[in-house]
Amino acid sequence: MTIASLKDVEVEYGKRGRAVGPFSLSLEAGEIVALVGPSGCGKSTALRLLAGLEGPTRGTVTRAAGRGETSLVFQAPTLAPWLSATDNVALPLELAGMASKEARDQARAALGRVGLAGAEAARPAQLSGGMAMRVSLARALVTSPRLLLLDEPFAALDEITRRTLADDVLALWQETRPTILFVTHNVEEAVYMAQRVVAMTPGPGVLAGERVVTGPLPRPHGFRTTEGFRATAEQVSDLLATGRAAA
Numbered sequence: 001m002t003i004a005s006l007k008d009v010e011v012e013y014g015k016r017g018r019a020v021g022p023f024s025l026s027l028e029a030g031e032i033v034a035l036v037g038p039s040g041c042g043k044s045t046a047l048r049l050l051a052g053l054e055g056p057t058r059g060t061v062t063r064a065a066g067r068g069e070t071s072l073v074f075q076a077p078t079l080a081p082w083l084s085a086t087d088n089v090a091l092p093l094e095l096a097g098m099a100s101k102e103a104r105d106q107a108r109a110a111l112g113r114v115g116l117a118g119a120e121a122a123r124p125a126q127l128s129g130g131m132a133m134r135v136s137l138a139r140a141l142v143t144s145p146r147l148l149l150l151d152e153p154f155a156a157l158d159e160i161t162r163r164t165l166a167d168d169v170l171a172l173w174q175e176t177r178p179t180i181l182f183v184t185h186n187v188e189e190a191v192y193m194a195q196r197v198v199a200m201t202p203g204p205g206v207l208a209g210e211r212v213v214t215g216p217l218p219r220p221h222g223f224r225t226t227e228g229f230r231a232t233a234e235q236v237s238d239l240l241a242t243g244r245a246a247a
């Protein structure tokens with residue numbers, strides 16, 4: 001079942017001309033897709049279209065997952081600085097009408113699932129970058145979304161934290177199997193995270209090509225050193241290089 005799709009979409013921002021497209025992408029239920037491409041090719045624009053945050057200038061967007069069933073996570077954790085971790089995570093549930101006590105109970109459980117039991121009372125300023133991203137993930141997951149859109153969620157974090165969080169997201173995915181679109185600049189991260197990597201050309205981005213990633217999810221220890229992983233990462237890099245040369 002298709003959860004969300006873009007069909008020949010183009011987006012134009014006034015005099016700046018075309019930002020993306022024509023570009024097509026279809027997300028099936030429960031799959032993890034990574035979207036890679038050079039800076040400015042339109043990855044975030046594609047994600048915003050899939051989220052329903054903006055509409056295309058041309059082309060069609062379909063969404064089986066409604067607004068309330070879609071969660072977004074951005075590079076910079078967009079947490080309310082005056083709220084505790086628990087209250088930040090409880091917020092989307094309360095906004096959806098859930099009673100405060102029930103929302104806070106579910107928020108605490110979600111924080112536990114992302115490894116933040118004990119940090120419930122902390123405010124964002126008291127958290128490390130990695131912890132703040134975990135709070136953002138907990139807030140995105142607490143509503144049990146069918147579609148999870150992640151826009152370079154680990155870009156501001158150090159390599160070790162990035163890798164730990166990558167494994168954590170895959171473990172969380174295994175629990176409820178939401179459809180995930182993961183936007184990143186990083187080819188290795190894309191291949192590690194996804195079952196399918198979609199590569200875009202430089203802006204206005206069109207499809208450069210896509211590669212299926214074989215191997216179990218969550219990834220076993222040492223997956224990055226396997227022949228399959230290296231070969232797929234090389235193929236995706238080639239797609240990006242060919243797309244750049246053709247642009």
Ligand SMILES: Nc1ncnc2c1ncn2[C@@H]1O[C@H](COP(=O)(O)OP(=O)(O)OP(=O)(O)O)[C@@H](O)[C@H]1O
Nearest residue numbers: 013016019037038039040041042043044045046203
């Ligand atoms: N609201 C906007 N108004 C005008 N131009 C925009 C707007 N949003 C994006 N753009 C332009 O559209 C193009 C695509 O931007 P987008 O952020 O989608 O690319 P990206 O691939 O996500 O880039 P990056 O990897 O650097 O985040 C860029 O040229 C950008 O300047």
